[in-house]
Amino acid sequence: MKFVGSSLCRSPIVFGLALLGLGTVFLRAQDKPVPPPAQLLPVAEPTPPYLDTNQPIETRVEDLLGRMTLEEKISQVHADSKFSTAAIPRLGVPCRWIDDGPHGVREDVGPYNWRSAGHTDDFATSMPSLCALASTWNLDLATAYGNVIGQESRKRDKDIILAPIVDIARTPLSGRIYEYFGEDPFLNSRMGLNYIEGVQSNDVAACVKHFAGNNQENGRGIINMNMDERTLREIYLPPFEAAVKEARVWAVMGAYTKFRGEHCAYSDYLINKILNGEWGFQGLVMSDWSATYSTREAVFGGLDLEMGTLITGTERERPYEDYYLANPFMEGIRNGDYPVSLLDDKVRRNLRVMFATHVFDARKPGSLNTPEHQATAQRIAEESMVLLKNNDNTLPLDATKIKSVAVIGENAVRHNAAGFFGAGVKTMHEITPLEGIVELVGSNMNVTYSVGYSKQGTDSNMVERAVTAAHQADAAIIVAGLNHSRYLDDEGWDRTNLTLPYGQGDLIQKVIRANSRTVVVLIGGPAIEMDPWLARAPAVLQAWYPGMEGGRALARILFGNVNPSGKLTVTYPKQLMESPAHALGTYPGTNGTLFYKEGLLVGYRWFDTEDIEPEFPFGFGLSYTTFEYSNLKLLPGQNTNGPVVTAQFDLANTGSRAGAEVAELYIHQDNPGLTRPLKELKGFKKVFLKPGEKKTVSIPLDERAFAFYDPSQNGWVSEAGDFEILLGSSSRDIRLQDTFHLEQTTVEK
Numbered sequence: 001m002k003f004v005g006s007s008l009c010r011s012p013i014v015f016g017l018a019l020l021g022l023g024t025v026f027l028r029a030q031d032k033p034v035p036p037p038a039q040l041l042p043v044a045e046p047t048p049p050y051l052d053t054n055q056p057i058e059t060r061v062e063d064l065l066g067r068m069t070l071e072e073k074i075s076q077v078h079a080d081s082k083f084s085t086a087a088i089p090r091l092g093v094p095c096r097w098i099d100d101g102p103h104g105v106r107e108d109v110g111p112y113n114w115r116s117a118g119h120t121d122d123f124a125t126s127m128p129s130l131c132a133l134a135s136t137w138n139l140d141l142a143t144a145y146g147n148v149i150g151q152e153s154r155k156r157d158k159d160i161i162l163a164p165i166v167d168i169a170r171t172p173l174s175g176r177i178y179e180y181f182g183e184d185p186f187l188n189s190r191m192g193l194n195y196i197e198g199v200q201s202n203d204v205a206a207c208v209k210h211f212a213g214n215n216q217e218n219g220r221g222i223i224n225m226n227m228d229e230r231t232l233r234e235i236y237l238p239p240f241e242a243a244v245k246e247a248r249v250w251a252v253m254g255a256y257t258k259f260r261g262e263h264c265a266y267s268d269y270l271i272n273k274i275l276n277g278e279w280g281f282q283g284l285v286m287s288d289w290s291a292t293y294s295t296r297e298a299v300f301g302g303l304d305l306e307m308g309t310l311i312t313g314t315e316r317e318r319p320y321e322d323y324y325l326a327n328p329f330m331e332g333i334r335n336g337d338y339p340v341s342l343l344d345d346k347v348r349r350n351l352r353v354m355f356a357t358h359v360f361d362a363r364k365p366g367s368l369n370t371p372e373h374q375a376t377a378q379r380i381a382e383e384s385m386v387l388l389k390n391n392d393n394t395l396p397l398d399a400t401k402i403k404s405v406a407v408i409g410e411n412a413v414r415h416n417a418a419g420f421f422g423a424g425v426k427t428m429h430e431i432t433p434l435e436g437i438v439e440l441v442g443s444n445m446n447v448t449y450s451v452g453y454s455k456q457g458t459d460s461n462m463v464e465r466a467v468t469a470a471h472q473a474d475a476a477i478i479v480a481g482l483n484h485s486r487y488l489d490d491e492g493w494d495r496t497n498l499t500l501p502y503g504q505g506d507l508i509q510k511v512i513r514a515n516s517r518t519v520v521v522l523i524g525g526p527a528i529e530m531d532p533w534l535a536r537a538p539a540v541l542q543a544w545y546p547g548m549e550g551g552r553a554l555a556r557i558l559f560g561n562v563n564p565s566g567k568l569t570v571t572y573p574k575q576l577m578e579s580p581a582h583a584l585g586t587y588p589g590t591n592g593t594l595f596y597k598e599g600l601l602v603g604y605r606w607f608d609t610e611d612i613e614p615e616f617p618f619g620f621g622l623s624y625t626t627f628e629y630s631n632l633k634l635l636p637g638q639n640t641n642g643p644v645v646t647a648q649f650d651l652a653n654t655g656s657r658a659g660a661e662v663a664e665l666y667i668h669q670d671n672p673g674l675t676r677p678l679k680e681l682k683g684f685k686k687v688f689l690k691p692g693e694k695k696t697v698s699i700p701l702d703e704r705a706f707a708f709y710d711p712s713q714n715g716w717v718s719e720a721g722d723f724e725i726l727l728g729s730s731s732r733d734i735r736l737q738d739t740f741h742l743e744q745t746t747v748e749k
């Protein structure tokens with residue numbers, strides 16, 4: 001039996017209109033028909049415009065809005081259970097189901113708390129984490145990923161999916177960094193755009209989050225973010241701007257944090273002025289869970305849907321009808337405190353999303369847990385892993401020569417997909433690294449396993465057994481890293497440092513001493529400090545949280561069936577204190593205020609401009625083959641809605657294995673009117689090449705690629721002058737370079 005949220009949802013959503021032949025209405029799987037209430041529309045009335053699929057969305061919205069009572073309108077702007085809004089059976093408005101999250105459709109919880117609902121039909125495909133997806137640098141995979149989430153959401157009867165996260169990775173300590181795409185606004189924008197298009201092509205609304213800035217977990221509920229306008233526009237807003245203007249996302253979630261003193265969920269500046277005003281957003285803004293604190297501010301600040309939790313035993317304990325946008329809002333309208341036009345605007349936005357996702361019409365049916373979805377999860381995992389070090393071609397391991405391998409580490413057998421909070425997925429299976437290795441090579445190789453370290457406490461026996469196993473084997477694979485425990489990639493809790501927990505650093509050093517063919521595999525989000533063991537490690541592979549097929553993907557990379565092609569989307573500092581928010585002492589904020597003192601210099605922008613050598617730079621990743629860049633040409637465009645210039649070059653695979661290279665394009669402006677970072681990513685392309693193959697690659701650059709935001713002009717300025725076009729294999733490995741002269745200065749408002 002499936003849980004159905006509110007009393008309205010619980011009473012079957014039978015649309016009298018449908019029964020009376022007044023339009024086609026599709027019932028949810030869990031809804032059973034009951035006789036229509038007596039007060040329904042007369043039998044003879046023609047199909048109302050809002051049920052007529054031939055009518056434009058705005059006509060349907062206005063028609064339905066016009067039929068709604070005050071109470072019914074109010075019911076559409078706040079939650080009626082943890083993840084739903086109320087139905088209006090009289091009008092055939094179904095209850096809306098909302099769910100996390102970025103990595104797969106979350107298991108059903110609630111209705112009034114975070115506990116599992118105990119269903120047996122809420123398994124879903126567990127995808128690699130978003131930091132893994134971004135590390136593929138493959139936009140087709142972002143679309144495919146979104147498509148899986150969209151199809152599974154439909155099959156699971158969800159209307160809005162709370163993803164993707166496009167928050168910028170400002171500090172590597174962030175407890176949710178594994179859910180982020182990384183530190184660069186351009187890469188975040190492109191990944192988010194394709195993900196959203198994939199989701200929304202399935203009649204499901206994506207909800208991009210957290211607008212605008214939830215860059216740390218420490219103090220997220222109280223922290224007041226402050227940054228200069230240029231930083232806001234150039235670093236933190238672009239992924240949201242692309243989601244709204246290019247992907248036409250239907251929902252946006254306000255962050256827990258405050259922005260310049262206003263709660264993000266109803267910040268007049270962020271929502272009314274920028275999102276709805278400048279960008280023309282037509283969809284709905286929802287609050288993060290229980291991130292609303294005032295009816296008046298929410299009403300005027302642009303919040304359209306208040307979501308949250310019944311927090312029992314605290315002063316904030318309130319039934320859903322007492323939510324700020326529920327009875328208090330209704331009473332305020334009756335008293336004349338709030339104009340009904342503001343309620344109408346909020347309802348319109350909610351209804352628009354319902355019509356856009358065909359809630360009242362024939363909808364795409366979706367599919368769940370299919371082999372195709374699992375294959376997509378595996379492909380993404382395979383393309384996401386980043387080879388950080390590979391001395392003397394330690395990898396790939398040659399299965400024809402190696403007779404025994406010692407697999408070591410708790411993460412080799414641990415299931416990580418279910419953790420944590422909204423980012424976890426209840427999945428049918430999860431292939432662990434050990435299972436993946438045994439499945440691939442177990443029949444012709446002796447595979448041993450020893451835990452080596454443990455979350456419960458590492459003792460000397462564990463370490464000794466692991467070292468002995470490593471000593472006796474031809475190769476050792478240590479699967480180390482983080483695990484979603486508190487402070488180790490966990491929503492609500494930032495990490496406290498960047499070192500590996502549970503004595504893993506010592507273990508790694510001992511195992512390396514015992515076996516010179518040792519591979520260190522890191523599970524977790526970026527980044528970690530690797531001193532002092534990195535210098536001695538023959539090979540290091542960053543594997544992220546690779547999802548339900550992750551063990552298979554990992555084994556195929558370790559043994560050479562797949563050539564790694566992932567690249568970092570976050571700079572790995574040698575030490576935490578060298579990354580900007582920490583070097584400048586602005587993390588975690590003082591007295592509830594967080595000033596983004598580093599401004600534009602986030603991630604590699606800081607390391608490059610300040611000339612600090614990172615451990616591994618943004619965009620870095622090795623391959624089992626080699627690539628050669630040549631023949632760069634800058635082809636001028638027509639500049640009428642097309643590219644201003646296109647960088648064209650040849651890329652060749654000069655090694656003996658097939659592989660893929662991510663070519664990265666950065667720009668540097670000579671003598672800019674306002675100071676700019678040393679280089680900024682403005683384009684990239686992932687190119688697959690057979691051994692010896694050469695391809696001509698084109699990366700177009702539009703006007704915005706050259707622009708900076710000038711607060712004095714409230715617009716994006718591309719200045720006439722010289723720009724260096726830098727093409728490289730990473731942000732610190734530029735292979736080709738040429739100068740482009742932009743003829744004219746333009747300002748885009």
Ligand code: BGC
Pocket residue numbers: 100101162209288289422
């Ligand atoms: C998170 C959101 C999530 C929501 C619902 C919040 O704690 O910040 O990202 O979508 O919970 O689970």
